[in-house]
Amino acid sequence: MTDGILPAVLGRFEWQSLPFVRAWEHPNASEIVGAGAGAVVIIGAILVAALITRLGKWRYLWSEWFTSVDHKKIGIMYIVLAFVMLSRALIEGVLMRMQQATAVNSPGFIAPDHFAQLFSTHGTIMIFFMAMPFLTGLINYVMPLQIGSRDVAFPVLNSVSLWLTAAAAALVMASLVVGRFSTGGWSGYPPYTELAFSPGVGTDYWIWAVTLGSVGSTLTGINFAVTIYKMRCAGMRLMRMPLFVWTALCTSILMIFAMPPLTVATALLALDRYLDFHFFTNDLGGNMMNYANLFWLFGHPEVYILILPAFGVFSEVVSTFSSKQLYGYTSLVIATAVITVLSFTVWVHHFFTMGQAADINAAFGIATMAIGVPTGVKIYDWIWTMFLGRVRFTVPMLFSLAFMMTFVLGGFTGILLAFPPLDYLAHNTLFLVAHFHNMLIPGLLYGMLAGYHYWFPKAFGFRLDEKWGRISFGCWVLGFYLAFMPLYVLGASGMARRTQAVFEPSFRPWLYVAGIGALLLAGALASLFVQLWVSVRDRKANRVFAGDPWDGRGLEWSISAPPPEYNFAVLPQVNSRHPFHDGKRQDDPYAPPRAYEDITLPRNSMTGPAIGILAAAAAFGLVWHMWWLAIIGALAISAVVIARSFARDVEHTISADEVQRTEQRWLRAAANAAPIPRELEMTSANQGLAEVSA
Amino acid sequence: MSADEVRQAGLELGRNDLLTHEQAGSAIFGFWVFLMSDAVIFALLFATYGVMLPATVGGPTPADEYKLVPTLIETVLLLTSSFTFGLASVAMKHGASRRQLLGWLGVTLILGIGFLGMELHDFMIMFSDGAVPSRSGYLSSFFALVPLHGLHVFFGSVWIVVMMVQVLTFGLDARVKVNLQRLGLFWHFLDVVWIAIFSVVYLQGMIQ
Numbered sequence: 001m002t003d004g005i006l007p008a009v010l011g012r013f014e015w016q017s018l019p020f021v022r023a024w025e026h027p028n029a030s031e032i033v034g035a036g037a038g039a040v041v042i043i044g045a046i047l048v049a050a051l052i053t054r055l056g057k058w059r060y061l062w063s064e065w066f067t068s069v070d071h072k073k074i075g076i077m078y079i080v081l082a083f084v085m086l087s088r089a090l091i092e093g094v095l096m097r098m099q100q101a102t103a104v105n106s107p108g109f110i111a112p113d114h115f116a117q118l119f120s121t122h123g124t125i126m127i128f129f130m131a132m133p134f135l136t137g138l139i140n141y142v143m144p145l146q147i148g149s150r151d152v153a154f155p156v157l158n159s160v161s162l163w164l165t166a167a168a169a170a171l172v173m174a175s176l177v178v179g180r181f182s183t184g185g186w187s188g189y190p191p192y193t194e195l196a197f198s199p200g201v202g203t204d205y206w207i208w209a210v211t212l213g214s215v216g217s218t219l220t221g222i223n224f225a226v227t228i229y230k231m232r233c234a235g236m237r238l239m240r241m242p243l244f245v246w247t248a249l250c251t252s253i254l255m256i257f258a259m260p261p262l263t264v265a266t267a268l269l270a271l272d273r274y275l276d277f278h279f280f281t282n283d284l285g286g287n288m289m290n291y292a293n294l295f296w297l298f299g300h301p302e303v304y305i306l307i308l309p310a311f312g313v314f315s316e317v318v319s320t321f322s323s324k325q326l327y328g329y330t331s332l333v334i335a336t337a338v339i340t341v342l343s344f345t346v347w348v349h350h351f352f353t354m355g356q357a358a359d360i361n362a363a364f365g366i367a368t369m370a371i372g373v374p375t376g377v378k379i380y381d382w383i384w385t386m387f388l389g390r391v392r393f394t395v396p397m398l399f400s401l402a403f404m405m406t407f408v409l410g411g412f413t414g415i416l417l418a419f420p421p422l423d424y425l426a427h428n429t430l431f432l433v434a435h436f437h438n439m440l441i442p443g444l445l446y447g448m449l450a451g452y453h454y455w456f457p458k459a460f461g462f463r464l465d466e467k468w469g470r471i472s473f474g475c476w477v478l479g480f481y482l483a484f485m486p487l488y489v490l491g492a493s494g495m496a497r498r499t500q501a502v503f504e505p506s507f508r509p510w511l512y513v514a515g516i517g518a519l520l521l522a523g524a525l526a527s528l529f530v531q532l533w534v535s536v537r538d539r540k541a542n543r544v545f546a547g548d549p550w551d552g553r554g555l556e557w558s559i560s561a562p563p564p565e566y567n568f569a570v571l572p573q574v575n576s577r578h579p580f581h582d583g584k585r586q587d588d589p590y591a592p593p594r595a596y597e598d599i600t601l602p603r604n605s606m607t608g609p610a611i612g613i614l615a616a617a618a619a620f621g622l623v624w625h626m627w628w629l630a631i632i633g634a635l636a637i638s639a640v641v642i643a644r645s646f647a648r649d650v651e652h653t654i655s656a657d658e659v660q661r662t663e664q665r666w667l668r669a670a671a672n673a674a675p676i677p678r679e680l681e682m683t684s685a686n687q688g689l690a691e692v693s694a
Numbered sequence: 695m696s697a698d699e700v701r702q703a704g705l706e707l708g709r710n711d712l713l714t715h716e717q718a719g720s721a722i723f724g725f726w727v728f729l730m731s732d733a734v735i736f737a738l739l740f741a742t743y744g745v746m747l748p749a750t751v752g753g754p755t756p757a758d759e760y761k762l763v764p765t766l767i768e769t770v771l772l773l774t775s776s777f778t779f780g781l782a783s784v785a786m787k788h789g790a791s792r793r794q795l796l797g798w799l800g801v802t803l804i805l806g807i808g809f810l811g812m813e814l815h816d817f818m819i820m821f822s823d824g825a826v827p828s829r830s831g832y833l834s835s836f837f838a839l840v841p842l843h844g845l846h847v848f849f850g851s852v853w854i855v856v857m858m859v860q861v862l863t864f865g866l867d868a869r870v871k872v873n874l875q876r877l878g879l880f881w882h883f884l885d886v887v888w889i890a891i892f893s894v895v896y897l898q899g900m901i902q
Contacts, residue, residue, distance in 0.1 A: 153720045222727045230720040256727060260734040268742070271838060276828035279742070279838075285749025285831025290742055297738075642856055645873065648864070 011625035012201070017179045030111035033095070038177045067604040069155035070565060071140050074162050076459060078137025079452070082130050083528075085169055089125035090525050092118045097483065097518035101511040103501040115500040116183030117202065121172060123186025124206060127302070128213040129169040131440070134448045135309040136165075136220055139248045142455055143224065145556035145563065146242045148233025148572040153226040155602045156644070157219055163612025164216035170616050171209040171623075175202070179623070182206035185498065187295055188269065190280035190288045195273050201623050204273065207266050208619035214262045214298075221255025224248055233555075235574040239333070242554045242577075243326060246333050247312030250340040251305050257344070258301035265294035274622075292354060296347035304343040306440065308336060310447020311378060314400045317450050318382045320550050321397040322389030323678065325578060328381040335374035335381075342371045352423045361420035368418035372411060379404055392678060395469035399450035402477045403442040410438030413488065431491025434484045441480050449476070449528075457549045457688070461561045462539040466682050468531035475524030483517025486510035544688030546670040550681060551690035553581035558589055560666040561688055566599045566654055569663045584692045590670045592663065596656040603652045607644045611637055704879055705783050707871065718872050725876045729883050736887050739839040740894060749831030756832075756899025759825050761816070765896045768812050769888065772847075775805035776885040783878050786871060792861060799858050802881070806851045813844050836895070843891055846884050853877050 015021045023035035052058055065073055096118050099110045110118070144152055152158050175181040182202040184193040188210075193203045228249045232241070241249075269291065271277040278286040319326045326332065348356065348364040382404060391397065413435045417423050426432060457463045490510050495502070502511070535542065547561040555572055556563075558580040570593045576582050583589040618633025620626070673687035680686060703726060707718060747756070782798035784790075820826075827837040857877055860870050 153724060218731055222724055222731065225727060226720050226724040230723060256731045257734055260731050261738055264735055264738045264742075268838060271827075271834070277834040277838070278828065278831045279746075279834050284829070285746065285751045286834075287746065287749070287831060290745060294738060294742075638852075645856060645869075646860065646863070648867075648869070 009626065009628070011621070011627070013178070013624050013626075017201075019177070019180075028111070029109040030114045033110060034114060034176075034180075041173055041176050063604065066609050067159075067606050069151075069159050069602050069605055069608070071144050071152050071155065071158060072459065072563065072567075074158050075137045075139075075141030077162060078133045078140060078165070081166055081169060082134035082137060082448075085125050085129040085133070085172075087525060088173075089122050089130055090522060092122040092125075094518045094522050096122065097511075097515045099500065100502060101508075101515035104505060104508045104511065105501075105503055107501060110500065112500040113180075113183060116185075116498070117181045119498050120182045120185050120202075120206065121175075124182075124210065125169075125172060126440075127186060127306075128210060129165070129172060131306050131444050131448075132213065132217055133165055133169075135251070135306065135444070136161075136217070138313070138448060138451045138455070139224060139244075139251070139309060141459060142451075142556060143245055143248045144227065144231070145458075145559070145567060146245050146554050147228065147231065147236055148555045148568060148574065149227065149231040150567050150571075150599070150601065152223050153231055154223050156605050156607055157223050159605060159608030160611050161216040161220040161223065163608040164212050164219075164615055167612040167616035167619070168209045168212035168216070171205060171212070171619055174620065175205040179205065187299065188266075189295075190269060190272070190291050191282050191286070193269060193273075194281050196281070204270075204623040207270050207273070208622055211263060211266045211270075212615055212619060214259045214266070217255050218259040218263070221252040221259065224252035225256060228252070233568075233572050233574060239330070240574060240577045242312075243315035243329065243332055243336075244309070244312035246336055247308040247315075250336050251308045254301045254305045254308075254340060254343065258298050258305065260298075261294050262298035262302075265291055265298065268294070289354065292351050293347070296350040297344075299350060300347040301343045303439070304339055307443040307447075308339065310403075310444050310451075311336065313396075313447045313451040313454065314382060314403060316554070317396045317400050317454050318385050320454070320552055321392045321394055321400075322386045323551065324385055324389040325553070325581075326381070327384035327387075328377075329577065331377055332381050335377045338374040339371060342367065342374070346371065349418060349423070352420045353427050358420070365418045365420050365423075369415055372415055375411060379408060390678060392681070394453075394682065395464070395466065395473055396450040396454040398470070398473050399446040399453070399476075402473070403446045403450075406438065406442040406446075406477075406480065410435060410442065413438060426491060428496055429491035430487040430495050430497050433497045434487035434491055437480075437484045437487075441476075441484075446476070454550070455556075457542075457544045458547070458556060458561045458563070460539075461545055462535065462542040463544060463549060463682075463686065465531050465534045465538065465542075468527055468534055472524050472527035472531055475520050475527055479517050479520030479524050481517070483514050483521060486514040486517075490514075541684045542686075544686060545666070546673045546688030547666070548580075548690050549686050549688050551581075551678060551692075553578040555579055558583065560669075564659075564662050564666075566601060566659065569593065569596060569599075569659050584690070590667055592667055596660045596663065598656050599654045599659060600651050601654065603650050605644070605647075605650070607640060610640050614640065705787060705875060707787060707875075710787055710789065711871065718875060721872045722875055722879070725879055729879060732883070733887075736839075736842075736890070739835070739842065740890065743835040743839050743895065746831040746835040750833075751830045753830040753833065754820075754823060754825040756895075759820050759823065760896050760899045761819075762896075762900060764812055764816055765892060768809050768816075769892050771805050771809045771812070772885055772888050775802045775809070776882055778802045778805065779878055779881045783874070786866065786874055792865070795866075796858055796861060799854055799861075803851055803854045803858075806847055806854070810844060810847055810851070813840075817841070840891060840895065843884065843887050846880075846887070850877070850881055850884060853880070 016025070019031070019034040019038040023031040052061065065077065068074065095110065096115065099108045099115060102108045140152070140158065144150070172181070179201040182188060182193065182198070182205060184198060184203055184206065188203065188206055192198060193206075228241075228245060268277070268279045272279050272281060272286070278284040280286050280288045280291045315326055315332060345367045346364055348360065349368045352361050352365075382400070393401075413431070417426060417432065417435060453464055453469060487510075490507055491497075493504075493507070495504070495507055544561050547559055547563075548557045549561070550557070555574070558572070559568060572579065580589065614633045614636045618630045618637070621629030621631075621633060669687075670689060673689040674685065675689045675691040676685050676687070677691045677693075704722065778798050778801045782795055782802060785795040785798055825833055827834045854877065857870070857874055860873070864870050
């Protein structure tokens with residue numbers, strides 16, 4: 001392209017930016033895999049759009065979902081996003097395992113540059129666009145119900161956070177179709193990610209995707225924290241909150257304080273790349289150690305942002321499916337708070353080998369080991385909760401048990417790595433990869449899946465299929481052990497992480513086993529989708545409209561399933577830690593209130609989707625140096641924000657009559673449902689009404 | 695809910711406007727929390743500046759570039775603007791005439807723009823001396839920290855204009871009042887950050 005209008009419009013785009021053109025020019029396996037992935041994104045998008053058009057659902061989606069500010073719908077959209085991104089990142093994980101299994105003394109089928117993109121997107125997506133949306137979605141759905149509130153404190157901001165996250169995820173997906181992604185890993189260490197070594201668009205895709213995601217998460221943290229502090233129902237003192245709300249609160253506090261360091265790190269890297277600053281370059285006084293500190297000042301608390309909500313889920317699940325109150329509630333709350341504080345004191349353990357003095361390493365090593373103590377307290381509390389309880393091995397409970405066994409194992413290897421001298425031997429090997437997968441798969445994914453199974457009936461009004469749930473569970477657990485235990489062996493034998501080719505034949509059997517494990521994990525995800533399909537097909541038989549399928553303890557089970565738009569017809573008043581559990585035993589929780597009143601709720605708003613689309617456009621412009629697009633996008637975002645501040649007609653009212661009709665339909669159903677004992681809760685007899693025993 | 699109950703830190707509407715006072719509870723608290731996370735960003739940039747201060751690599755040094763008189767005038771302008779915003783808040787709280795409120799907001803705006811103009815002028819002089827961010831790590835960290843504060847003042851100024859228009863359009867309805875309270879917190883926060891910049895960046899730089 002010559003000077004003129006085209007470069008100004010298209011920035012640094014050229015035909016070779018398209019993977020299809022690259023595959024046409026160099027038809028090797030690696031480029032074809034890349035083009036195939038790009039094609040899947042395009043064809044998938046076209047198919048989804050065609051399906052929606054055929055069903056005539058665009059208007060419905062736009063007015064009922066995309067512009068919705070209802071925390072329940074936003075929560076569901078977050079989780080849908082998480083599943084889509086999980087699918088992509090899991091396939092990438094499988095590809096990496098296949099590559100390494102076939103690349104012993106051979107080049108395998110994926111080129112080094114492509115392999116580097118795979119591990120970078122896999123990590124980036126799993127953390128920012130699978131884990132974060134999943135836990136944010138779960139908290140969004142459940143937390144307001146648990147504290148007896150009708151919404152979060154800032155519903156429109158909630159929608160903005162969702163669409164910023166979606167925009168960031170879209171940017172990562174776009175990198176499959178236009179250009180390529182970063183090869184700098186999920187942590188994006190400079191100086192490798194500086195212009196001198198990574199001049200292409202990949203790092204810029206990474207920078208802007210992560211920045212948008214982190215801004216979205218900061219806003220989410222603020223929103224959740226204010227909701228929990230200010231919007232609890234009458235009588236819900238802090239020490240009466242369900243444990244999931246406690247973990248949501250601590251995660252929110254971590255988001256508020258730990259996301260800004262990430263924003264600073266990526267913003268400074270962007271200044272280096274776009275405006276020739278020298279923060280992390282090799283020359284003119286740049287110092288990449290600043291990046292390492294900033295990134296891990298975010299990165300370590302992030303681990304607990306991910307894990308704490310799962311701890312909350314396990315606390316709810318273990319208590320419910322043991323029919324016992326949580327053992328050691330106070331100690332669990334204190335342990336959660338202690339972990340929150342300690343998580344800010346350990347970040348240096350991510351770079352013990354990068355040159356600080358031995359006594360600094362020692363201090364951070366000891367702090368790291370100290371986190372094991374509150375975590376151990378929690379494990380014991382859950383075990384004591386099950387002790388002499390009426391334990392039912394449902395899918396969420398199975399995930400909880402698998403978590404306890406597996407997470408403790410990962411904790412042990414964590415204690416090993418916390419010794420700086422030992423870390424010097426194991427750092428940058430597959431031992432570390434095995435360790436953090438051993439923490440995050442049970443400590444995040446199992447928790448999220450347990451929560452998904454546990455609260456799904458509440459959100460959609462029918463139970464998930466138990467048989468396929470168990471198949472999926474079996475694959476997740478067996479797949480995990482097969483895929484990651486070999487990596488401990490390989491890592492201890494010195495195999496470096498992020499290796500595209502392997503030159504040690506004795507590694508081969510272990511890599512085969514890990515490859516089989518990865519395939520099993522893909523099977524686990526496929527089973528989840530089969531389960532969803534089967535459950536939707538058989539939904540009529542599994543309805544739990546009365547709302548209490550598991551003999552639940554908290555407020556979220558005291559309303560219909562799915563809940564009405566306004567959640568609670570009358571805001572509840574609580575006087576214990578288990579308001580619904582006690583309520584069922586003291587008097588009739590299904591008695592209609594004396595009178596219904598009008599309920600005012602926030603009106604749908606286009607602000608969220610508009611800001612999301614504009615942010616994606618602006619970021620895309622920045623990636624491709626299409627400055628016009630970046631400037632227009634940024635100005636338009638400001639215009640939307642200002643326009644929103646002028647909006648006045650922002651609420652709508654549900655009349656008392658309508659509330660009464662909705663409630664009466666539910667109360668009639670509850671009155672007609674047969675209360676079931678716990679043995680029958682996994683059968684079609686379960687209509688969502690629990691038989692109350694003393 | 696009584697009027698005397700403290701709903702948030704900072705200026706309270708209290709018994710002057712009970713309804714808005716109650717609504718302000720989570721709105722203002724949420725903004726405090728936002729400022730807290732913004733403060734983390736500034737804290738990290740201060741730390742980065744501190745670490746990179748020696749990295750002048752033979753280029754301009756703080757002592758070469760910082761001038762006491764203009765920064766002192768900037769400080770006075772910004773501190774005065776905080777005071778005048780305080781007067782605007784008091785005018786809002788006690789139901790003074792709309793002209794008085796708009797007047798104080800206008801004075802604040804002019805002082806803010808004056809600050810921005812002087813700061814830009816400082817930067818131009820630095821640029822003409824060759825003190826540009828691409829010259830050294832030290833200058834990179836300076837130009838990340840100080841202009842970010844300037845950018846905040848710029849956004850605050852735009853916000854003042856928006857609020858003046860809203861006062862004229864809607865009068866003092868609940869949302870205008872809550873947003874004026876938020877803007878007040880934002881403006882005072884910028885003052886606090888500037889005091890840190892003046893002491894840590896400019897004064898310290900001139901001592902060396």
